[in-house]
Amino acid sequence: MTASIYFTSSEGFSGKAAVALGVLETLTQRVGRVGVFRPIVKDAERDDVLEILVDHLDPTLELRPADCVGVTYDDVHDDPAAALARIIARYGEVARQCEAMVIVGSDFTDVGNPAELGFNARVAANLGAPVLLVLSGRNQTDLSARSAAEMAQAAALAVPELEAEHARLLACVVNRADPEQREGIRAAVAEALDEVSGDGTPSIPVWALPENPLLTAPTVGQLVDAIDGTLYSGDPALLDREVLGVTVAGMAMEHVLERTFESGVVFVAGDRTETLLALLLAQQADSFPSLAALVVNGPFEFSPVIQQLLEGVEPNLPIIRTVHGTFDTATRIVNTRGSLGRDHHRKHTTALADFAAHVDADELVKLLEVPEPGVITPLMFEYQLLDRARADRKRIVLPEGGDDRILTAASILLQRQVADLVVLGDETAIRRRGAELGLELDRARIISTDDPQLLQRFAEEYAKLRAHKGVTVDEALEKMRDVSYFGTMMVHLGLADGMVSGAAHTTAHTIKPSFEIVKTKPGTSIVSSVFLMALADRVLVYGDCAVVPDPSAEQLADIAISA
Known part of the structure; x- marks a missing residue:
């Protein structure tokens, strides 16, 4: 049976799309085929929330935003019963292809009769999807922070509407909570839900995400x-x-x-x-x-x-x-309101980082009774790599600090706490460019290849390694100003655990320094490369397709062992 979760709120501008994005990533990391669905939208041709979520799906599903829509607000106004029947049918078409479904309810922009929360609850009950209630920690009029008592009252008022339509409340997320009162708000909402749910009912998990101005800021x-x-x-x-x-x-x-x-x-x-x-x-x-x-x-x-x-x-x-x-x-x-747009990648990264920091993903997956995956998709593989990297954090040097793509990637990795990063380049220029792009690079260490102490140390080491080639320290100084040589020497001397390069340099330029400095480990007769091929249901390792174009049988055996 397809596991599912239905996101709804008791008012507009709750930020449930950002919460849904976090849950979607959580599920795609653990389940092979995750789908998304919007029961009610304003425009069947274009829905910003759907476009964002579909972009994060496994591409092998081949779902388009238009495939994931139930009905429009006009359909609900014209005939609520017929609209509900169509929602159920359209949902089934998508759910049949998936092991888990993320369902994002309406946006409180049109539906007036019946009450919108109640209608969403009715849809959730008919789809057999438990509800994740998203409450906004901000007042709608002046955007001021709501107190713990106000949030508890909002939660208590929402539950009867859900129960009246036989919807099952699975969990609650308070979004945009006052950071200084976040834990107090979470506790107050949890207590309120316990009181209205009655004796003998398991406690409803409650999580609170702090207000993050970036997520609601316009571009x-x-x-x-x-x-x-x-x-x-x-x-x-x-x-x-x-x-x-x-x-x-x-x-x-x-x-x-x-x-x-x-x-x-x-x-x-x-x-x-x-x-x-x-x-x-x-x-x-x-x-x-x-x-x-x-x-x-x-x-x-x-x-x-x-x-x-x-x-x-x-x-x-x-x-x-x-x-x-x-x-x-x-x-x-x-009067311009910000939103979580399709191309707002910094907002996506921030929303996902906030979700990971404040929501117990393992508990949520357990509540949903998500089936064990039978395959490893590229998204699941990526998650496993990132999770292992976080558990054993390494220091990685990025030589190409002048490339915006590298700076953007560095910001994402730092926000997700995947690795400690060293970026090579002029610190003033990199910090300024990072600020212009709105990136979070405060935790990155930035080193210039003109650093006199490191340059001298690296040159002396390189001259020693290449003494049999007659390389002098003066010649080595010039060589070490090259970012690929500089970064490789950092790895050789233990100042970094690894180097990632190649965005702005060729493969040959990137790996040549390792031939001269790092060399092969004992027992390995040949340098080779591998890459990962992400297929629909598995990830394969290919080696060697770059360094050794025509290997002998003995070399192939060595490459296979090294890979």
Whole structure:
């Protein structure tokens, strides 16, 4: 039988999509075929939540978002009974292909009759899916934090609605809880659920996720849309950066600079170019916060000399132009709600990290009675690797610190606490680029290949290793400035446990230093490589397909043993 779980809430903007993403990842790590389903959506052609979840499924399922939709709000209004029957039929079509199902209820954006929580409970009961209730730790009007007593009351009020429709409450997650009251809120909700559930009923597990401003922050790109703006200059890649607040530059320049903060947006009237230039200058200084963007509002055009200056500076920081006035621009920005978008990968990583840190995944899987997998899918294999890496953390050096992909990957690994990372490159440049991209690199150690002490030590060691080739220390110094040689020497001397490279360098450039420095271990006659081939139901190891193009029988045997 297909294991299933139904996500619903008692109000909108609870953040249940982020919680569902965490549960989905938990299940895909343990079950071969996991599906997703949305019983009720506003638009059958496009649903942001479904697109995010489907992107995280095993691709061999070949499920499209449109396959995972039950009915629309209009269908429910027209004929609730017929809509429910269609939901059940559509769900069955997807569930038959899967071992587990993640079902995400409606969003409180349309259904008015019957009551939305009650209707979701009825759907869950008819699908035979236990309910995971998601409660928001924020008030809907002013987004202020709710107290433990308020959260307990919200939980107590929700249970009768679920029971009235014969839905079974499996667990509860308080999302966006006040971080300082998180444990008190969790305990209060658990106590409230025990009281309303009655004697003899097993306690309902309750978890609380702390408020994380990043997850509800709009991106620069979303603000551009809200203010009818255009990108005047700057790096388009930074439009995906989250905005954590706004400063209106309606004061003297020095006071504006005092009020900037990390990932903030400053908007300034188009004729206040002295403030604009001061803000751009501040972005070049490590002593000032890294802004997400500058918004220049109003009908004023830049003078030719200012345009010439901006073209010469070529700032990475996005400068957005809009014709709207200050009040209108500010209102539009403040009213822009962030969401967990399909391409917001930093939000996905953060949501998954928060879920893993605060929810007992093993207990949740046990509650769902998930069947033991008969195969190992690539997603399950990836989870097992990451889990083993966390259990035995190693120090890994990443030589290609100038590549945005490497920095992004480093941020993900650090957030998930998979490894301790050393990134090679100029620390100021890497930290600045990481801040521009909105990455979490604080826990990464950044080392320059020009570090005089390490460079001298590495050169002397390399000269000693290559003395039979006549290599001098001066020649070795030049060689060690190459990131591949520098990183390999770190591994050789025990300063790192391993090196990962090849995003910006060829295989030959990456592995040649290991031939000269690390060499083969005793008993191994040939250097070889392996790679992992992820198939639909298993993962295979292939060796060697890169280093030895035409191996002899003896070499093949050695390669097989090494692999």
